Amino acid sequence: MVAEDASVTSKGQVTIPKNIRSKLGIGSGSKVSFILRDGEVVMIPKSDNPLEEMREMRSEIAFSKKEIDDMIEESNSKWADQR
Numbered sequence: 001m002v003a004e005d006a007s008v009t010s011k012g013q014v015t016i017p018k019n020i021r022s023k024l025g026i027g028s029g030s031k032v033s034f035i036l037r038d039g040e041v042v043m044i045p046k047s048d049n050p051l052e053e054m055r056e057m058r059s060e061i062a063f064s065k066k067e068i069d070d071m072i073e074e075s076n077s078k079w080a081d082q083r
Contacts, residue, residue: 002019002020002023004017004019004020005017016043025045030046031046032046033046
């Protein structure tokens with residue numbers, strides 16, 4: 001894992017640290033997507049290939065096993081209450 005700090009300007013802009021840009025292949029004019037998840041921001045470089053981009057986003061927003069188990073339990077409880 002790589003962690004870097006950055007500051008937000010008065011215009012809401014953030015400079016992505018060079019180390020991170022290099023590792024992600026981000027250069028001038030590159031596009032990125034932002035996903036807000038559980039109080040955190042995930043930044044994903046946009047691909048020229050939309051299918052590849054969807055695969056990358058899916059891996060970033062996938063549910064954990066516990067989250068899936070909790071959703072199944074909640075669904076089962078609601079179903080049982082309706083019977």
